[in-house]
Amino acid sequence: MAEFEYHVEVRNLSTWFGKKAILKNISCYFEDNTVTAIMGPSGCGKSTLLRSLNRLNDLVPSFRMEGEVLFGGQNIYSPGSSVYDLRKRIGMIFQRPNPFPMSIYDNIAYGPKLHGTKDEDELDKIVEESLKKAALWDEVKDDLEKPAPNLSGGQQQRLCIARALSVDPPVLLADEPVSALDPISAAKIEELLIELKSDYTVILVTHNVQQAFRVSDQSAFLYLGELVEFDKTQRILEAPADERTEAFITGRIG
């Protein structure tokens, strides 16, 4: 295996909030151009693991970690590593859509502008491409100047995906991205995540086992901060190796 073959690799990661241990010595890698689902019961550490991948946990004062998270072969927690650059390369979608209180166009153009794109034609192109990738262009192309918060919940979430894609990150993190949406909007987002893997690496946190199996190529099962199983989704849904995984995915623990 080439040392830097994977965009994201976790090595012996342990984390704490204050004295409470959250993640316990986790090692795994996320293959390029795949969707990985991280699942597990509430409080197992799945969101903490996801947020460790783009240093969002740094915002919590009591957060402490050991181990490494490699992105393109570089430890994102090494001294001198730029969080600003990191978040341009690893986008994030949250549980609830959070459009900025501005127009649809400005929501998408905000990131590229922040990273130095000034040319209006270039910005127009980015906005269109991002909205197309997020399967939203056809629905909003005539309303780009309208306020983004006026969109439906599902459209807002796809807008947030488009906003994340506007700076062209190779990796997209999604923290329960459809749990606040109606079933039809959720299905659209799921389809979108599958389509996006041709250009991006998608890492998804979900408590919905069926959703994990619908969209992911590989799955991680966390239990009490321990990475119990990480394997091809096909393998896990058919014959999980660990009885705790079996109990969780069959609904016998949760």
Next chain:
Amino acid sequence: MATQLEHYLKEIQKRLAKLHELTGKSLMDSMQAFKELDQDLAHKVKELSTEIERLSEKIESNVFETIARRQPVAKDLRKLSVYLQISHSLFRVGRYSYKIAHITNLCENKEHFKELQSLPFLAELAKKTLDIAMKGILEEDLSEIDQLEKMEAESDRETSEMFEEIAQYLRERDDIEEMAMFYIIVGRYCERAADQAFLIAEKAVYMITGERKKLGLAYRGSSSQAPH
């Protein structure tokens, strides 16, 4: 408290147990009918075949409904996949019984030219194989699976001897061709029934362990080279 999925699985298991019971009875009755050339029993086997087919279709429908409604995974999913496949295997055994019964009908007003020993023995072996395989499915008990290869070897040996014996009869007599052909065909149906039982045993291993494993002498290159 049992979940809805567990309830669904248990209901299908009950139907599979019934299907197994009917299929085993059908196979043994068909052989009894052929041995005795008992037309009444042959007709009853044919009637039973219809019941077997309906039950197999019912199980298929139950499996589809359970998958659609409960979205099972892991062992539950393996169970349903296996239930679907073995209900078809049991149906096939039922069809072989039907065909043996049909041959019995074709033998009306005919007589056996020898006392039947090998064919009832082959049917008995197929039934035993089926029972061991279904014990794996219904009780999740694989403790007797190792016996299957021994039974397969016995079946191969018996079939070879029967083939030789019939060939010898044909060399000596010229009025038995049709009945001799029936013996060969019925023997073939018994062997196919045992093949289906082997498939069921393999599925039982997969259902319980998650590992796909081939059972039988053929997969180890040590099966008989007899022409059956």
